[in-house]
Amino acid sequence: MRDSASNGQLAAIEIDGVYRAFPGVMALTDLSLTVRSGEIYGLAGENGSGKSTLLRMIAGLDKPDGGEVRIGGQRLQGIRSALRSGIAFVTQEPSLVDSLSVAENIGLGRHLDSGLFVRHGRRKAMVKEMLARLGLENLDLDMPASRLQPHEMQMVTIARALVSEPEILLLDEATSSLTDNQTERLFEILREMKALGKTIIFITHKLTEYLTLCDRIAVMRDSHFICELTREEANEERIVREMVGRELTQLFPDAPALSELTSPVLLQLEEVSCEGASDISVSFKQGEIFVLAGLSGCGRSELLRAIFGAVPSRGTMELDQRPYRPRKPVDAVQSGIAYIPAERKSEGIIAGLSVLENTVISRRVRERPWSRVKAEQERQLYEELKQVFKIKAASGATRIETLSGGNQQKALLARATSSTPRVLLLDEPTRGIDVGAKADIYRLLRQLTRDGVTVIVSTSDLQEAVGIADRIGVMFRGQLLQVMEQDFTSERVMYYATGNY
DSSP states (O other): OOOOOOTTOOEEEEEEEEEEEETTEEEEEEEEEEEETTOEEEEEOOTTSSHHHHHHHHTTSSOOSEEEEEETTEEOOSHHHHHHTTEEEEOSSOOOOTTSBHHHHHHTTSOOSSSSSOOHHHHHHHHHHHHHHTTOTTSOTTSBGGGSOHHHHHHHHHHHHHHTOOSEEEEESTTTTOOHHHHHHHHHHHHHHHHTTOEEEEEOSOHHHHHHHOSEEEEEETTEEEEEEETTTOOHHHHHHHHHSSOOOOSSOOOOOGGGOOOOEEEEEEEEEETTEEEEEEEEETTOEEEEEOSTTSSHHHHHHHHTTSSOOEEEEEETTEEOOOSSHHHHHHTTEEEEOSOIIIIISOTTSBHHHHHHHHHHHHSOTTOOOOHHHHHHHHHHHHHHHTOOOSOTTSBGGGSOHHHHHHHHHHHHHHTOOSEEEEESTTTTOOHHHHHHHHHHHHHHHHTTOEEEEEESOHHHHHHHOSEEEEEETTEEEEEEESOOOHHHHHHHHTTOO
């Protein structure tokens, strides 16, 4: 086993020769590593490399098929053992009880009193203090969790873990839906925990966060431990090379020259308004990637939902010079418009169905009512899409919720393309996706445009916006302030995104 405890630091977590297999998939192979007390330890790797499986094992949610996990020198026996050891686990997808209030959800993180009853006032005081530290001091503690925004749900989930005062905190993509300011507030708390001798294991797909926060970074690939990098040894290029097993020389595919973008307008919006966006007039050309950029809450996500018929809208829309009036999503699908929402778990995947069913269901919607969709044709389509999108699943019958977040997102992209759309709407398409998969997705989006598909992307990632766009429309407080054509930079996008024009 790799003995990493040194410099007077004790081993908090020891992973010794661990194996874990799921049907048809090896999740962890002979994995050994040690995490010290009082350090922030990063786990980097592509989706499906085994990172989340390892954290679930440390949290006592999964058991190894071989080898053992030791916490403080004692063999971990399961979830009760993990809780007694002071382990708290925050996943990428918020896990709140919708019917409970914010205060009640956070109070689930610990027993705040020694008696039989929890004092309501004391609980609220502790919850309010923690939320203030996370920048949510104005959040209504009595609000049901079901009414929270996605980033608020994630912050409440984090707060619940923090009020339990854990000795070991496991964070699996916990920052994926947070703003930069919220992330920095969280990092300040994590550094304070480290100074108190607490142990943090941190997973993110934002490579700069590893470099900013972590003392050491373990890189995993295809269920194996590849290497361990110190803060001094690590940089983005090195991490990427170890993660994907090759040099990632070009993240973004080449865009066509401006002179090549002479295609006709496919989708036209005139003074379109919906809740969150108003009086939007813009055209989208056939075969282009048009990016809607802007800060969280600027209205870009709402505009996509209006185009898809998911929310009521006013104004005029034309698709291929014909009136387009979607009253519900099925109208959009039957008109050749596909949509992938930002919230993969709650709005994207259909939990309980297989990955095959999730992938081909859009095609079923577009079939004529009297048409019979043959099972063999669906299996063939799924196998083709699985290869194109590099979906890692044991079989088409695998339940989609058992896949990693990245593979779920690839399945959603496959679903969207299976209906051969004319317009593809994507909201935060690479949130929680590793850098290798991002490159694959960007390549696939560019290929779709070469086939004549109009791709409209809503993103808060400035590097992504500038890297993939043929044109960028920048939104601010529900208004489309500026449309830029291939003369854009991150600085210019941010200039308009903060209300300057």
